[in-house]
Amino acid sequence: MISKIKITAKTKLCLRNTILFSILISVSAQIYIYPFSSRFVLGLGVVAIGFVLAITERSYPLVIGIISGILTTLIRSFGLAWASYSYSLEVVIQFAPAAIFYFAYGMLGTIFPLYKQNKSILRxxxxxxxxxxxxxxIEISVRSMISLDAIKIIVFTAIIRAFVQCMIFLIYNYQKLYIKKSEHQKRYAELNLMVSKIYAEAFYLQKSTNDLNNVMKEAYNLYEMTKGEAQVSTKALSIAQNAHEIRKNNDRVLKGINALVENVEKTEYMSVSEIFSIISDNTKRQIESINPNIFIEFKLEKDIYIRRYYDVFAILNNLIINAIEACDDKSTISVIGEISEKELALIVCDNGTGIEEDVLPYIFNIGFSTKFNQDTGAMSTGIGLCHVKNLIDDLGGSIEVKSQVSMGTKFIVKIPIVKL
Structure with missing residues (x-):
């Protein structure tokens, strides 16, 4: 009965790494010198094998040593044969002790794994x-070249080579940490943008809940006032009951959203410059997918840390999205932050299509929109600018809009620093 041997993903990875590292080491070993005019070779492959065994545990050190040794010997002997136009066993034997060096290195790397020592640079x-x-x-013993001078050169070379290997290891580690940090910052930025959108929706839902509460109270008061009129009082009571049910549903959704936002890892304060940086990265990626011919710039002279940074995220995101939708090819969007002792001013302007004068008074009304889906004809929800207005009112700020058709639009938001 033939049994099937299953190769795990980890084993495949180790084998692949082993082969790739062996080739890398063998190629590096072709850069070498002959010290003190002898057959003894000092090659760059030693630096490569030490570095490789120090950075990864997903490989087979002994196999790396064997393959590297054999390949190094063959490549060097073929190189010499090519140069001298002759190939013989003597040429191979001349470089064979180099293979013994790599065999020994692989054996030591298996018994005393170098990756376990890399937590301490001295170790x-x-x-x-x-x-x-x-x-x-071991190599010079095989070559019968042991002498005090040879040992001195070996120790001196090893001191320098180990130093070079550690420097390469530190640079590699620094680069790896930098990439990891960059990825973390990207995920952190995306998370903040997502939470800011959820926060804006929750704010609007809270306002709707408060409005429903007022409707419920007014409907119930109407019911109390019209008890003698059965038809009116029954209708008023029905409205109050429906509003109460909707409010309860809204409360449940709000609790879920608030719990979600609270459980997200976030800082207590964030600087305006960091907010601008996060929104800038996200917006530029968005523009690339929509219309790469739109140019957007962010300007901020001073900086300040604020607690209610999700409000600023929500305000800027909505205004910038509107600006992008109003722009065509070769348009420019400017996002400017101005900080004084008393207030933060956020200015978003574009040179897009602009807003008609008779429409301007209604743009902050809930449900009002001039945008629609060109494929389906469905109107936009018209709650973006309403969100912005509600958030700014809650912060005790103001928003002003200036616009001309075909000339562009400029939104000026002013928020008291004390509220942020």
Whole structure:
């Protein structure tokens, strides 16, 4: 009965890394010198194998040592044969001890894994130093070249080579941390934008709930006032009951949203410059997918940390989205932040289609919109600018709009610093 051998994903990864690293080391080993006019070779492959074994545990060090040693010997002997137009066993034997060096290095790397030493740069340094010295001593023993001078050069070379390996390791680690930090910042920015949108919706839902509460009270008061008129009082009571049910549903949704927002990891304060940076990165990606010919710029001279940064996210996002939708090719959008002792001014302006003068008084009304889906003909919800107005009113601020058809639009938001 033939049994099937299953190769796990981890084993495949280790084998792939082992082969790739072996080739890399063998190629690096072709950069070498002959110190003190002898057959002993000092190659860059030693730096490569030490670095490789220090950064990864998903490989087979002994196999790397064997493959690297064989490939290094073959490549060097073929290189010499090519140059001299002759190939013989003597040429291979000349470079064979180099293979023994890599065999020994792979064996040491298996017994004393270098990746376990990389938590401390000093431990890694002395481990690399020890590997280098031991393996070179084994090689010169095979070559019958042991002498005090040879040992001195081996130790001196190992000290320098281990230092170079540690420097490369530190640079590699720094680059890896930088990439990880960049990815984290990107996810953090996207999370903040998402939460700001949820926050804006929750704010609007809260306002609607308060309005429903007022409707319920007024309907119930009407019911009390018209008890003698059965038809009117019954209708008023029905309205009050329906408003009460809707309010309860809204309350449940609000509790869920608030719990979601509260559980999201966030800082207590954020600087305006960081808000601008996050929105800038996100908006530029959005513009690239919609119309790459639109140019957007962000300007901020001073900076300040604020607590209610989600409000600012929501305000700017809505105004910028409106500006993008109003722009065509070669249009420009400017987002400017001006900070004084008493207020934060946010200015969003564009040179797009503009807003007609007779429409301007209604743009902050709930449900009012001049935008529609060109494919379906469905009107926009018309709650974006209403959101903005509600948030600004809650912050005790003001919003002003200036616009001319075909000339563009300018929104000026002013919010008291104390409210932020």
């Amino acid at each position: 890694l340094y002395f481990s690399l130093l020890g590997f280098d010295v031991i393996c070179n001593l």
